[in-house]
Amino acid sequence: MNPKKKKGWKEIPMAGVCWVPSTSYLTGDWKTYRPVWDSEKCTRCVLCHLFCPDGAITWKAQTNEMIFNYDYCKGCGICEAECPVDAISMKLEGEP
Ligand code: SF4
Ligand code: SF4
Secondary structure, eight states: OOTTSOOOGGGSOOOOOOOSOTTSSOOGGGOSEEEEEOTTTOOOOOHHHHHOTTOOEEEETTTTEEEEOTTTOOOOOHHHHHOTTOOEEEEETTOO
């Protein structure tokens, strides 16, 4: 067998699956870094909301704020990388 040839999906062994829905299994405590939002720099373009793989960012119309749900944020940093105006910075958990 050619070791460089990629396996098809039928050849890949089954992985473990968590049967508990993420609504009853908070995933936010996995993170090492947390996103910190700068309301002054933010233009409310909502790109961070669209890019967050965990649906952990929402826009609150009443207050015009981006809300980060740290119960589900995994600290991946995608929101920081995608924000066009650097309004999000990743800080170590426990850092002020
Ligand atoms: S991507 Fe940046 S500028 Fe856009 S809403 Fe999010 S924090 Fe604000
Ligand atoms: S760090 Fe990752 S999981 Fe957390 S809010 Fe940003 S994009 Fe979502």
